[in-house]
Amino acid sequence: MGRRLALHGGQKVVPDELKVRWPVVTQTDKDAVMEVLDSGILWAMSAEDGSLLAPQMLALESEFARYLDVKHALAVNGGTSALHMAVAAAGVGPGDEVITTAFSFVATAAAILHHNAIPIFVDIDPRTYNIDVSRIEEKITPRTKAIIPVHIHGLPADMDEIWALARKYELAVIEDACQAPGAYYKGRRTGSLGHMAAFSLNGTKNFGIGEGGLFTTNDDDFRDRANMFRQVGESLPSNDGGSRYQHLLAWNYRAQETQCALARSLLRRLDEVNGLGQRNAAYLTKHLADLPGITPPYIPSDRTSVFHKYRVRLEPEALGIKILPIKFREAVRTALLAEGVDVVLWQTSSMPALPMFQTMAGYGQGYPWTNGASSQKYVYRIEDYPETNRLLDCSLVIGSEFHPVYCQSPKLMECYVEAIAKVFSSLEAIVDGAERYTTAY
Ligand SMILES: Cc1ncc(COP(=O)(O)O)c(C=O)c1O
Structure with missing residues (x-):
């Protein structure tokens, strides 16, 4: 006793x-934000010559891309937005299926639903708590378009095994790296391990500044498509050669300058x-x-x-x-x-046990589960994820x-x-x- x-x-x-108490805000962080407020450039605006005036956002994007050793980073207003941009940029369509882990924050699954696609859950590996890669293949169907491994609690998922399946079935790989900025897998950082990746800067995260997100990719086309999904279908910046006003159906996921300045300051440490x-x-x-x-x-x-x-x-x-x-x-x-x-x-609870999946209210009228030509009946059984x-x-x-x-x-x-x-x-x-x-x- x-x-x-x-x-x-x-x-x-x-x-x-x-x-x-986290986040820890330093004097350098405060100075960085004050500098933005003093500059008067508070958001990504178009200069008179049509170029993009967003010094903090553009600097954060290039600094984060360098940090991860990837080609492109896009700053946005949250991790969920970055994930949704990746799902959209991957060409996932209504009624398509996207495979992910049963153990994550609901935003992972929400980003799939936001694009009218259907989350298919896989149980976890009991040792790493990440998606059990030995159980993915049995969930792949002709409608599967992407896999979203989540690097849960900061630990990278089994990316080699995921890539082997992605190549075999021609699937997009989207890393949910929201909890794992800076973690390494076989010598490479998360965010450089999939076709695309999403990071969260919300106040609870290691890279936490309040709210914010980052999308990353090595692929020019994915970058360009994600960029349009960031700003109501317009390409940002507007002087990148094409027409600025593409206007495909998209959202407003823009970041703002004070947020980006704070993120740059935290990125340094x-x-x-x-x-x-x-x-x-x-x-x-x-x-x-x-x-x-x-x-x-x-x-x-x-x-x-x-x-x-x-x-x-x-x-x-x-x-x-x-x-x-x-x-x-x-x-x-x-x-x-x-x-x-x-x-x-x-x-x-697991994600499939959440009321969202138990009731399948979705967008109403059964959407997205009744989308498309599928006669597939979706059921989320809680006991399937022991x-x-x-x-x-x-x-x-x-x-x-x-x-x-x-x-x-x-x-x-x-x-x-x-x-x-x-x-x-x-x-x-x-x-x-x-x-x-x-x-x-
Ligand atoms: C695994 C995971 N995915 C996605 C998100 C969503 O990020 P955000 O809150 O920045 O939208 C979070 C955090 O909240 C998360 O932990």
């Missing part, structure tokens, strides 16, 4: 003052942010690996993670505790929160969106390890009161 838990009136381990996350994650992994009943994240040796989220699996069976996993998770979570550890769930369900029931994210691991001090990580060890040495005290079940899986 260990020290008295904070949950039961003991002293909590983690002082709140140690936690650093993105590797530092990711490096801190990696050091903190390595510390947690080193110390948690020896605790029975808790499994740190697995990072294959051919890639790096930027630890957008640090998720651990809980294994009551390894401790000989027979309890429904979700009950164990909740007991541990409550005890850790009481000790002052920031622990969150981040998603409580690994995703199991992960969500049996795991916790250490660090929250306000206090992610990539901006914290080593001291806080020491306190986290101490608090987790304390809770795990008193498990009997927290599960005793909980109802005991045999495991559901």
Whole structure:
């Protein structure tokens, strides 16, 4: 029996003052934004000679492209917009199918639906939490047009296996790199690993500035098409040779200059942010690996993670505790929160289990599922994604969106390890009161 838990009136381990709130805004960030406000150029405007006057946006695009070693980057107002631009630029049409993972933020699937296409979900690999590449081929049909692997929690997906399928079936590969800016797969950065990629700059991300997004590609045609989808079907800039007014059906996904200036400023220290996350994650992994009943994240040796989220699996069976996993998770979570550890769930269901897919209300009248000539009846069965369900029931994210691991001090990580060890040495005290079940899986 260990020290008295904070949950039961003991002293909590983690002082709140140690936690650093994300995003961290520096004086350099503030100066960069003020410079834009002083310049009076607040958005991408056309100069008198027809050229594009958007110094911050154009600089961000070329700096980010250089950072990833890709040919093109386009700055937009969010990761969802960048994803949708990629789906549209890939030529995905109404009723086409796009394959993606069952475990992501809903925006991944929404970007497919936004283009009247149909998300087809694949369960996850239980070790990496990324799409299980051995289960993709069985989901490919003549209507499949693209695959969207998500580099979940900052860890790149199995891109070689995905490319092998994409080549075989002539599919577009769109990376959802929203959570993984700066991560490497076999020596190349995410964002350079597919035909196109999308990044999010929302305030919860490693590259988080509030709101914003980036689209990337090495392909000139995809860049030009995505560029038109960014601004109501016009090509931006207007002096790039063709007619500016193409007017295909499109949206307004433009970024603004203050946003781009802030992003440029953070981009200069993105590797530092990711490096801190990696050091903190390595510390947690080193110390948690020896605790029975808790499994740190697995990072294959051919890639790096930027630890957008640090998720651990809980294994009551390894401790000989027979309890429904979700009950164990909740007991541990409550005890850790009481000790002052920031622990969150981040998603409580797979994407196919979301009401959006259970009701299939979509655009109304069954769209997009009744689109096109298909007589295919789509059903999203929650039980078809057992690994995703199991992960969500049996795991916790250490660090929250306000206090992610990539901006914290080593001291806080020491306190986290101490608090987790304390809770795990008193498990009997927290599960005793909980109802005991045999495991559901
Ligand atoms: C995996 C994933 N895809 C897409 C998005 C959407 O990005 P945004 O919020 O910038 O639109 C997010 C983040 O919110 C995400 O985590």
